[in-house]
Amino acid sequence: MAARARGTARRIVIWSRRPETRLALQKQPWCDATADTPEEAVRHATLVVLAAPVEKIIELARQIAPALPAGAIVTDVGSVKGELTRACHAAMPATAFFVGSHPMAGSQKTGWENASADLFDKRVCFVTPLADTAATHAKATETVARFWRDLGSEVSTVTPDEHDEIVAHISHLPQAIATSLCSFLAQKNPAWRNFSGNGLRDTTRIAASDATMWIEIFQQNRDEVLRALSRFQDELQGLHAAIANRDWPEVRTRLDRGKTYRDAFRP
Template sequence: MTILAPGLLGASVARAAREHGAARRIVIWARRPETRLALRDQPWCNAVADTATEAAREASLVVVAAPVDQIVPLVRQIAPALSPGAIVTDVGSVKGEIVRFGTAALESRAHFVGSHPMAGSEKTGWEHGSARLFVHRTCFVTPRPETDARALETVAAFWQTLGAEVVTVGADAHDEIVAHISHLPQVLASTLCSFLAQKNLGWRNHAGGGLRDTTRIAGSDPHLWRTILEQNRDEVLRALRQYQDELHAFQVALANRDYVEVTARLERGRAYRAQFRPPPP
């Protein structure tokens, strides 16, 4: 198998594939020469290629682990070098355009099957990769109606081997889901910190666990998230409008001293939070 542009997720795929025996040979390509040099010393890859095309040649499975705005260009770049019947998947957190254009780029030579493991972190870089990152985590797999059944089965089985719980859903439905449960929380955490940054900066020295827990993901890479929000703009805007309605209703209840309504909304929030699955061990 080949992994292109490994950051946190790509390196974790390589480590997990090595640990679980999901690939006989793992070839890596990274964009920066210094990263390629460092990766040559890692025990979880067999070879580091100098070009993406070289890395993808003869691979039966290619995982494109680049930022979302670079996935389709990379798929187009490697397409001529792919073996007939090869399978290409990705780890991007937006699926609509990636699945549509990724599929078109391969035509009938190879198969594109979109993936999105819900296993990110505010940390970035291949150095933070972990073989256990995907254990008991949801991994969305997003086929199109014309997706090859064998390719879909192979990709789903691959993620299951790495410990993930596979959920198969269309790309548009995926983008609606993650706009609410992933992209909206990122916007809320980041904008809360942006708002507080305009207040007395000394206040943050007194912050307890509540603010730290609520804003942990505000430490994520802003450039990475800008591209995600750009690609899922319509769904994120829809989620933001709905959330603004909820926030306004809470504001009105508090302004009107309607503490029954305030309490009801707090209780509904607590009940929702209590039903989360336990975090992976």
């Protein structure tokens, strides 16, 4: 939708796993054609975007590889990049290129019905070329970066492993915290939720996200998520100790540090 609205593609062909989705997309003005197979969808493509659950992206990359035309560039939108990028790169034929990407956009809702043409506007998008392919994939990397910039994103280029460390802290850890908070409160009186204000609602919005998707993300980025959780547990234990010891200056230090960090978020 964004590519059509911003004029970045001459022709858009989409494959979806579900026949009913392919049928529905045939009626959308931003979709030129739907394909019955992934191979058919990519046969004449210059740029392929794999928008699927993390565990399916590698499978799709291997499936489409024999059908890719010479010079084709493949990217993805997976939220974990290390193992995925290396496997997809290895799956490519000698005449095609894989450069991973991850737009930090979306919500707790899934499905094309919840899409919008301005989804990527002013959102960060990571582009994650492998370090040892930086020279050979330079043009492909720039093409992928330009694609996301044309859709309105602010592009940041990092290695796949750097990406996984970053998102473990700024994306996967918040999901784990929001989910754990709701899981904890679910064991209390159910009526309490009716008293909740915006604080609880804002803090736990992403707890409504799809569980299957997040299990896959935690599996794929397990080591970095565990490191982030361990460090957060130390932080939470520090606050617990400060309150238990009536160390209010330390509590204030933590509150002020948190407020300063939150106040510095970009609009």
